[in-house]
Amino acid sequence: MTLLRELFDSLRNFVATVGAVALFFGRLLVQLPRALLRPRLVIEQIYNAGALSLVIIMTCGLFVGMVLGLQGYDLLQRFGSEDALGTGAALALIKELGPVVTALLFAGRAGTALASEIGLMRATDQLAALEMMAVDPVRRVVAPRFLGGLIAVPLLTMIFIAIGIFGVQLIGVQQLGVDAAAFWSQMRSSVDVDDVMEGLIKGFVFGTACSLIAVYEGYTAIPTPEGVGRATTRTVVISAVLTLLLDYMLTAVMLS
């Protein structure tokens, strides 16, 4: 009986949290147009979330591409079709690995930074001070950061994919001796715009989800050092789970 009750309670908490996030999202959406009127604040946040994540995104993209080159070659040469390496690796990167790994890295690098920054602003009364100065913190602090993440993730995704393909080429063509002409021409003939759009849409959705989780967790953090720490952890965990869940749902919809 108590087990049933606990199950019911946690289910109710879950629904309440989803509702709170949705309400917060609504409040945020209302403020977005006004935040866009001050592009400097948004550009600053694109720099914080995007440009500062570039090194980690590029490094990881290169390694993911190189692994893909090794594994892809090993798999394809069993069927004697090494020439398809370009197509296979490019599709894997564009449709899956690019958006998903970028979102996970973004959550770890930029999402945590956002959550702890906003959480600390809450803990040090900066958000309350803004309200007292008749400035809506959602408009001035949260909206530009959310927009920054939203814009940065699809851009980072594309950079990740480009570096990844370079990595595949580095191993496949330069080291393992796949024919360069076959590698590139097969990739160009079989990857079409729809595939790239699929990757971009995923990047956009994951960027929205991860940025929303980060700013929500920061904004609602308990205003103590432990509270901010917990908010940062939750940001990574929830972003990762949500990214993979959304990835399955989006893939199922877009492949059907």
Added chain:
Amino acid sequence: MAPDQQTQHASPEPAAGAIIEIRDVHYSVGGRAIFSGLNLSIPRGRVTAIMGPSGTGKTTLLRLITGQIKPDRGQILFDGIDVSHLRPRELFALRRRMGMLFQNGALLTDLSVFENVAFPLREHTKLPEPLIRHIVLTKLQAVGLRGAAQLMPAELSGGMARRVALARAMATDPDVLIYDEPFTGLDPISMGMIVRLVRQMNRALGITSLVVSHDVEELGHLADMGFIIAGGKVAAQGTFSELRQTDSQIVNQFVNGLPDGPVPFHYPAPSYFEQLLA
């Protein structure tokens, strides 16, 4: 410091010109009553202290006055306007007439001292840049920190951060300045500076000041009158000499800093004797 004789014996003028009036306010959190029938009025153009032991809801009172939370019952009037029934837009308009100094300044950490003071002007006015510069430098000069204009908040000491916050609160020329625990964690020199500034703002500009603190000694030098809140109500009010002579036990314990009394030294516990024998 010797008690300031002048403020000690100045009798407060009647509440004819009350700028903030709290009428029969009830407020509870999670079933625990914080205020039950709180009544007080803050006279216009004076320095008023609100005191009380920890946990009596002094900060909650400030949040009620500034409309961050709403009372369960009762009225909170700011210059005749009921704060608790305003729509967000009207509340924001009203808040532009209040300045609030947070305990640790609450400066925006990513902006310089200059930009922090300029912040409310940039958000609410379309003043030309030279005029903003002029106002900001004037406010910083008033708190003695014009030379620190280009520093970042992380480079300031606690007392300096609070003085910058005061300059920022002053930037839009509010009618009322609210100080939340302005003395906590300051050395005597910084404390003296804050006391002097609070008084200057009040005397020179006629700004009503509301100081929330439990530092009875400092407030005695500073405030014209005070309220002591305990048990969800006003336990005593009047000038500081009146407060010291009250026969209320809780007020007596608080004002004189006695370790035991209505606020017990011992946290509630079962019988010591029985627990040792068990």
